[in-house]
Amino acid sequence: MKVTSRKLFASAALFTASAIALSGCAPSASTPAESEASGEPITVWVDIERQPALEAVAASFTDETGIPVDLVTRDFATVDQDFISQVPTGEGPDVIVSPHDKLGAYVAAGVVAPVELGDVADQFADTAIQAMTYDGATYGVPYSIENVALVRNTALVPDAQTTFDAAIAAGRAAGTQYPFLVGLSPEQGDPYHLYPLQTSFGSEVFAQNADGSYDPSQLVLGDENGVRFADALKTWGAEGILNPNIDSDKAKEFFLAGQSPYYLTGPWNVPDIKAAGIDYAIDPIPSAGGEAARPFVGVNGFFLSSKSTNALAATNFIVNYLSTEDAQMSLYEAGGRPPALLSAYDKAAAEDPDIAAFGQIGQDGVPMPAIPEMGSVWADWGNAELALIRGEGDPAQVWTTAASNITAKIAG
Template sequence: MKVNKKSIVAFGAMAAVSSLALVGCASGGSGGGSTDAPDAAGTLTVWVDADRAGVLKEPAAEFTQETGVKVNLVQKDFGEIRDQFISQVPTGKGPDIAVGAHDWLGTLVTNGVVAPVELGDTAADYEKVAIDAWSYDGQVYGVPYSIENIALMRNTALAPEAPATWDDMIAAGTAAGTEYKFLVGLDPEAGDPYHMYPFQTSFGAPVFGTNADGTYNPDDLQIGNAGGEAFAQWLAAQGAAGILNPNISGDLARENFVGGKSPFFLTGPWNVPAAQEAGIDIAIDAVPTSGGEAAQPFVGVQGFFMSAKSENVVAATNFLTNYVGSEEVQTALYEVGGRAPALSSAFDAAVAADPIVAGFGEVGATAVPMPNIPEMGSVWEFWGVTENAIVKGEGDPVALWQKMAADIQAAIAR
């Protein structure tokens, strides 16, 4: 696997000057005291999950050959990386680099454990939404590698045309004569505001407002605005009509869709294999608007970020920008994970080769990043349970929505 070598000569010069500073790393140094070149130049420790470890093995070996810096790939459970990173970095026992999700960023920054990554002009080589997702307070804190979002999955045999609006979709679902006009998985207790968010945005009710640079403003809670109230009333109407059903979980929604019981399924790329294995000819469409404005789902962007305590900053930056950020590695990560690449050249190639990836990619390109600010934690606490109560008809929808907004605001202020 060949990687981007355009900055390696420059790195070699930098490393020659700073090789003494690079001996050891935040994870415990060179690991053996050998006088061989790799140990003399230092060691990078990289936390990865199992799938990413397999992809990075070859570029890590190439990096060592090119620079003399060893790369120690340590496999971790993805769900445990953030908390372990936060607890271990301050002690000097954490890694130099870790894989993670962009919405961890606010917590990582406020805990002082993550460092900005200097992408320079190469930031323009990535999809804009990916760089926006990994930005915080005007700085980029990671090298993104994948973009993931939901979209409308359509059974083309049951619905030949993509619907532009919610009403169009329900009309097509009715005409199909299937058991369900539309499917989306909802948690019976907590709802699923992630999946419902594109409909909410179509009413002009984002969670937070944004600053001039496009970043989220935690002081501008928008969820309780007039658009939010209209969305709450819409939720109640769809619940009363039986179109939104809290008793249909994500698993049940998938089972019913692959069983041909609905022409439409709001979901992500993780459910594509099940539909294809069932022999369904699917298309991926934009989420239809229910409130008149664009229906924008959240986009999640995974990437690699650098420890604020790394003693190998030069090597870590080189590995991130010229190896993880190469088209070859980004493509390999896409082939393993099935999510659209963040690097634009790899993204364009994937989109051209696969109409399913193209469908999700086109929706993701105009989606909005999941808020990466710490205040988002206060939103999740009240959001889904309120939506669920509204869908179930457990009170006046506007009153329930306004109570939720007030509870969120109070939680943020604490």
């Protein structure tokens, strides 16, 4: 965990450049080392699960720089709104732990500052850096990547299938109550979990630019590929493949009870599957529409407050200390998500085939859009899916109406 003096020296220019960007003026005469020597604490907002994993790296940082790190646990159901409201008042933290899909809202509110990762960026998965990037600037240091996959009860279905139709046929042949399980909200569906099936029809939400970023002016949800997916949703609902009354808790309960050979879920439910003694495999999600099934990828990371009064030290902490293999492995062990740092992922994958499987599947995924316009998408998108699964309405009309409503909301 030790940061060499050479690394600190090489990062001095990085810190100075960050200071210029943060202050909007010329840097002060003090060097990063002089700034850090002031001993002003760094405050980090973190969830209760990851707080213990950060204690050792925080202690190492304090030992080497003399700067305390105050790890403050927050309720992560509301922390993003607290961050947006408190940073402008000077009451927010220096650093926040957050999923990347909040980044667009943070940038729009002016509460986060770009960070220069330099050569550190090359040590992370490309998807993770892409998720931390907005309008060409990198705003955070990633630490985990997560996505869904298809968990299969190998006692019920011994072999993986390459198409969704074949998987459903195998699920029916298993003779269980449900051929396939995925948790859906009875109030708003679940576009997140169903997205890999949607992308297998070639249907996406927003068009992507050449660099992988999303173009908020091009909502492509309602195109002909989306209508094909809408047709499939209605069919799957009629055939009992998708059930709007099975929420996430029930889906897990039924799978653990052996009532289905398939469960579309993420790594967060694997510990309970292991504890239940189920023999399982983690498969790529089979294609339903003929193209690759590409799940959303969620990236968690550390973001720097735009109003941090100790930005140089905070940047040092997140760039040079939280990017180490030890730090990333500690966070992995606390949360069970594949590490974003390549060396840490390789180490975790060698120890745990589940991490290797989820990580491999995530390589074919796409970062969840972090643009603020996504806030206008979820409700109509989910309601359209829910209506179709329930057998309500003409698929083309339901789907294109939802897309038109979203376009109107984005336009304001």
